[in-house]
Structure formats: C-alpha cells, structure tokens
Amino acid sequence: MIFDRKQQRLLLEGKEYSLEDIRRLIAGGAEAHSPASWDLYLFLNEWFNDSPVITVHTSGSTGTPKELIVRKDQMMQSARLTCEFLNLEKGQSALLCMNLRYIGAMMVVVRSLVAGLNLIVRPASGHPLADIEEPLRFVAMVPLQVYNTLQAPEEKERLKQTDILIIGGGAIDEALEAEIKTLPTAAYSTYGMTETLSHIALRRLNGPSASSHYHPFSSVKLSLSVEDTLVIDAPLVCDQILRTNDIARIYSDGSFMILGREDNVINSGGIKIQAEEMEKLLRPFISVPFVITSVPDQRLGQAVTLLLEGERDTEKIGNKLHELLEPYYRPKYILTTDCIPQAGNGKVNRAECRILAKQILTTFYPHMFKSLS
Structure with missing residues (x-):
C-alpha cells in the first residue's frame, strides 16, 4: 500500500492518473466532464495539495450539519484497515457511487489511492448499477441504493456478481436484510461516523459468518459511558476518545450491538x-x-x-x-x-x-x- 501522497496515482477505469493529469483535466473546465467525474477531480486536486488536512461534512441526520477538518494521514490509515479486513488488492475494481461531499464516498477514493484499486465512477443515484457491465470486486452503498438495486432484476444480477458490498449511512431494516441474506455477495453493514473517518467496525449480513453483532477493527477499543452510550478509542483514525450518542451493548468477545441513539430516546x-x-x-x-x-x-x-x-x-x-x-x-x-x-x-x-x-x-x-x- 502507498501512504506517500506524492507517490500515489489513481487507477481510474483502467487508466492511471497523476496530479498533473488531474490538473490538466480541471483546466479543461467542468463542461468537458460528467458531474460525477468533475467532483472526483476536484476532490483529488484537494487531496494532492500540500495541506495535511481536508474538510468533510457531516450528514445532519440528527442535528445541524457541520464541517470537520480531518487529517489525510488518518484517512489513509482508515483505508488500510478496511482494505486489509476485506483483502482488497491492487488492480481490483471499486465502485464510487456516492456523494463526494461525505466521508463515505471520500474513503472509497482514498482506498483506491492507497491500495491501487481500479476506481469505477457513477453518479450518486438510486440505481448505481444500472449501466455497470463488468463484475466488481468492491462496492459501497447506502441502504436505499441497495434496496433499489434489488428491485431491478438486471441490477440485482449485477450485484450478485459483485464480490464485496458494504452498506453504511443508515439503518438496514429487517426486510432488506432478509433479502441481502440470499445474495452470494459478501455483504457487510458498517458502523462509524464522520469523526471516525468512515467505519471502525463491520457486521456480516449473510453467509455462514452472518451475525447480529458488529466486530471492531483490532486497533479499536470500545467501552460504555454511564448512560450506556458507546465510547470509541480508535487512535489510528481519531486523536480524541469519542463519546457517541449510540446506546450500545458490548459482549465478552469485543463485539457490540447498537440499540438506538440517546437523542432519539423519547421521554413520554x-x-x-x-x-x-x-x-x-x-x-x-x-x-x-x-x-x-x-x-x-x-x-x-x-x-x-x-x-x-x-x-x-x-x-x-x-x-x-x-x-x-x-x-x-x-x-x-x-x-x-x-x-x-x-x-x-x-x-x-x-x-x-x-x-x-x-x-x-x-x-x-x-x-x-x-x-x-
């Protein structure tokens, strides 16, 4: 894996791009590129600049959206953890189909840069596999994208040909999880947030190792606050110990379940x-x-x-x-x-x-x- 940003190149749909290549593409103007490609080029231009940090946005799903300044070296450590866990290797294909304003999409690109994955780019839409022809090694989606994909027979077939699917950015309901269990694809639900630079734990949704528990990366230490909310110590990706609003239960093997959010408790x-x-x-x-x-x-x-x-x-x-x-x-x-x-x-x-x-x-x-x- 490559952690020196000056040495990194993006393998984009089979063609390698350097920072100089990206800058030439940007110089051609937005009208010369698809909106999804343009967003990617702008992100790469910011990724390759001299600054050690980058700005990301929280979703605002439980409160006011906010900007966070995060370190690029920690983003690369997060990418390494995921790539090692999922055995992602140089040249394997990864699909970018989410909004690059958010950390989940950014990390798809960073994993590609660090591990040398071949990035395939599609717009952030409800049907990301609509025109995908080649089998994919790795795909990251939000639950709504997975749901829509499973409703379209051709897209569902393409998902079946995908080796690994991770799902983040929202809860997976029981009906969707039941349908995911029928897929040959290795499917995982992720646990994490913008502050942890994407996920720090995964839960297998199907196959012999399917579980109702999330399993954290080995470098992550978890505990509970007095209010039973999850406390995360993930020094590779976050400088501070993070007290979440997620009410959790931790088990003796280190795995955990999320029961809900503290701020979603209604006192009636x-x-x-x-x-x-x-x-x-x-x-x-x-x-x-x-x-x-x-x-x-x-x-x-x-x-x-x-x-x-x-x-x-x-x-x-x-x-x-x-x-x-x-x-x-x-x-x-x-x-x-x-x-x-x-x-x-x-x-x-x-x-x-x-x-x-x-x-x-x-x-x-x-x-x-x-x-x-």
Whole structure:
C-alpha cells in the first residue's frame, strides 16, 4: 500500500492518473466532464495539495450539519484497515457511487489511492448499477441504493456478481436484510461516523459468518459511558476518545450491538422510548416510509408521534397500533406528510422530523396540540 501522497496515482477505469493529469483535466473546465467525474477531480486536486488536512461534512441526520477538518494521514490509515479486513488488492475494481461531499464516498477514493484499486465512477443515484457491465470486486452503498438495486432484476444480477458490498449511512431494516441474506455477495453493514473517518467496525449480513453483532477493527477499543452510550478509542483514525450518542451493548468477545441513539430516546410521561426500537417493531405492519418522532407536550413532556409518508388510512393504522403496543408506547398523534425529511446522504433527518411534526400539529390540528413552548 502507498501512504506517500506524492507517490500515489489513481487507477481510474483502467487508466492511471497523476496530479498533473488531474490538473490538466480541471483546466479543461467542468463542461468537458460528467458531474460525477468533475467532483472526483476536484476532490483529488484537494487531496494532492500540500495541506495535511481536508474538510468533510457531516450528514445532519440528527442535528445541524457541520464541517470537520480531518487529517489525510488518518484517512489513509482508515483505508488500510478496511482494505486489509476485506483483502482488497491492487488492480481490483471499486465502485464510487456516492456523494463526494461525505466521508463515505471520500474513503472509497482514498482506498483506491492507497491500495491501487481500479476506481469505477457513477453518479450518486438510486440505481448505481444500472449501466455497470463488468463484475466488481468492491462496492459501497447506502441502504436505499441497495434496496433499489434489488428491485431491478438486471441490477440485482449485477450485484450478485459483485464480490464485496458494504452498506453504511443508515439503518438496514429487517426486510432488506432478509433479502441481502440470499445474495452470494459478501455483504457487510458498517458502523462509524464522520469523526471516525468512515467505519471502525463491520457486521456480516449473510453467509455462514452472518451475525447480529458488529466486530471492531483490532486497533479499536470500545467501552460504555454511564448512560450506556458507546465510547470509541480508535487512535489510528481519531486523536480524541469519542463519546457517541449510540446506546450500545458490548459482549465478552469485543463485539457490540447498537440499540438506538440517546437523542432519539423519547421521554413520554417518565417512560423512555427508543425510537429505533419502536420502528423496528412496527416495520412489518407499515408498508410505507415512516418515522417515530415526538412533539413537546404539556402533560407528558414529549408525546410519541408517528409520521407517515403519503396519504394513508390513519384510523386503520391506529387500530393496528392499539393491538400491538402497550398504552404508554402508542403514538398520541398519527400524521401524514408528502415526504419524510432526509439529510443529503439519504438518512432520515430526525431533527427535521420533529420540527415538521410540530408544524403539522400547530397548523392543522391546533385544537389537539398543547405544546410546552
């Protein structure tokens, strides 16, 4: 592997490019290239400059998006960890099909530079395998891309011919995971965040080694805070010990499970409800996109709220929830919206969901809504 950026070259669809080549392509102007290629050239130009750091953006899925300054040498260490774990080697193909604004896509490129992978570039779309002809060694996608791919027979067949698939940037629901289990592709769910420069642990989704637990890289040390949130010590990729908002359970072999996010705990009348756990329970019974959120409530503090995408029979769904859930867990409100808010990388934007739910209630149901504010 090559860790000296001055010695690195990008193997792009079978052709090798140096910094000088990239600068010549940029000099030709954006109109001479596809938007996906142009974004790649701009990233490479920044990667190869003299600065030891680069700016990345968080998704804003749980709060306000922000910029982080990260070290390029640590990004290369992260790339090494993944390439070694997955046995990725020089000349093998890797697909870039995500937005280069975010760390997940950046790391696909950095892995290619460090390990000499042959990078194939496609736009960040819902159907990244639509026109891929050659079998791929390595692909990284978000869950929505995987879901869409599995709905299109030709694209699903191409995914079957892919050796390794990693999925990050959002939760994988049970139905999607069940379909992934039928694939011959070695599929993994990743755990990580922008601050850890992509993932620090993987969970095998299919095959004999499939597991419900994430397994961290050997250099990563994990512990729990007093609030049972995961604490990460990953010195190769992060200078500081990182206290996450993810409520976790760690097992004796070092593996772990994520139960939900601390900031997604809804405190309704003193009962603490984990939004993700409720969503997991309800997913088999609700066929449309939805999210469990909350609104301020004078009596309860926070009122559990079900936000559904599209016009739906809320009375029928409410009756089903009455059967499934204990009284304290039943949503006080069932609301509909044209579209569930999402962040730029396809994650549900939970902060925006809370704002939207409150707006819907105050606008259309003011007689029902008694807010704390």
